[in-house]
Amino acid sequence: MATILDGKAHADRMLESVRLGVEDRKAKGLRAPGLAVVLVGDDPASHVYVRNKSAACAKVGITSIEHRLNADTPQAVLDALIDRLNADSEVDGILVQLPLPKGLDSKEALHRISPAKDVDGFHPMNQGLLLEGLPGLRPCTPSACMSLLAHHGVDLKGLRAVVLGRSEIVGKPMALMLLEQHATVTIAHSRTKDLPGVCREADLLVAAVGRPGLVEGSWIKPGAVVVDVGINRIEDPALGQRIFAAEPRKLETLRSKGAVLCGDVRFGEAMLVASAVTPVPGGVGPLTIAGLLTNALMAANA
Numbered sequence: 270m271a272t273i274l275d276g277k278a279h280a281d282r283m284l285e286s287v288r289l290g291v292e293d294r295k296a297k298g299l300r301a302p303g304l305a306v307v308l309v310g311d312d313p314a315s316h317v318y319v320r321n322k323s324a325a326c327a328k329v330g331i332t333s334i335e336h337r338l339n340a341d342t343p344q345a346v347l348d349a350l351i352d353r354l355n356a357d358s359e360v361d362g363i364l365v366q367l368p369l370p371k372g373l374d375s376k377e378a379l380h381r382i383s384p385a386k387d388v389d390g391f392h393p394m395n396q397g398l399l400l401e402g403l404p405g406l407r408p409c410t411p412s413a414c415m416s417l418l419a420h421h422g423v424d425l426k427g428l429r430a431v432v433l434g435r436s437e438i439v440g441k442p443m444a445l446m447l448l449e450q451h452a453t454v455t456i457a458h459s460r461t462k463d464l465p466g467v468c469r470e471a472d473l474l475v476a477a478v479g480r481p482g483l484v485e486g487s488w489i490k491p492g493a494v495v496v497d498v499g500i501n502r503i504e505d506p507a508l509g510q511r512i513f514a515a516e517p518r519k520l521e522t523l524r525s526k527g528a529v530l531c532g533d534v535r536f537g538e539a540m541l542v543a544s545a546v547t548p549v550p551g552g553v554g555p556l557t558i559a560g561l562l563t564n565a566l567m568a569a570n571a
């Protein structure tokens with residue numbers, strides 16, 4: 270049986286370190302870091318994320334300032350808010366919650382954020398620094414995944430790593446961070462030929478495609494470390510029957526509650542083959558916010 274990599278426990282360790290960093294600032298007479306969160310429209314998942322972010326900020330002593338805008342906000346108004354936050358000396362970090370409603374250009378908004386306040390690490394300047402292997406604000410989810418792997422003593426040097434997914438938020442930056450740690454990295458995606466075969470070569474498999482239960486046990490090399498970044502809500506009983514064959518408890522939750530969360534990896538199957546696996550929920554999910562608050566502290570201290 271594989272070890273479960275407990276993301277919640279690691280997120281708590283990261284948050285404790287942020288809390289100590291905030292206390293340290295206060296001891297030096299500096300103000301608490303300020304994080305501005307911009308939420309446009311009424312995407313229910315985004316509202317949940319933003320609530321969780323605010324609660325985590327309160328726990329570690331970061332001042333969180335929420336800016337809520339209507340879904341029909343014109344681009345010029347969003348841009349003007351970002352300009353104002355860029356100029357505000359009390360604001361150390363700016364996060365524009367994605368996805369933005371239709372009609373708004375997320376690239377335009379993200380590129381407008383001052384790179385020094387870009388706690389998501391999505392600005393081309395910060396992406397460029399990552400590409401060059403230089404310090405900068407780095408995307409929260411992959412950097413927190415790297416921290417989790419380091420904590421568990423996974424030595425990446427020379428490992429075959431396969432990153433499944435090529436998003437700007439996770440796949441691409443994760444691949445660069447693994448490469449920086451001397452892994453041999455393949456980025457696989459929906460057009461990759463023989464995806465199961467490519468995944469089977471991985472000593473470290475990172476799945477970040479948002480496809481529930483895509484990765485079967487037979488796709489995993491025995492003894493591999495599996496990091497499951499997917500967070501998918503399943504309501505379809507037929508899909509549940511297919512992907513939860515090795516997880517009767519998930520199936521039961523789906524039956525009793527009408528929905529259940531799962532990753533891109535079939536967790537029950539992975540547990541029988543891998544050496545270590547992150548669960549969903551309780552794996553990578555809690556790490557993202559911990560990565561964000563780590564960045565907010567870093568931006569304040571820069």
Ligand code: GUN
Pocket residue numbers: 364365366367368389409410438557
């Ligand atoms: N929406 C989903 N994940 C993220 C993230 O990491 N950052 C932002 N800004 N929006 C998101």
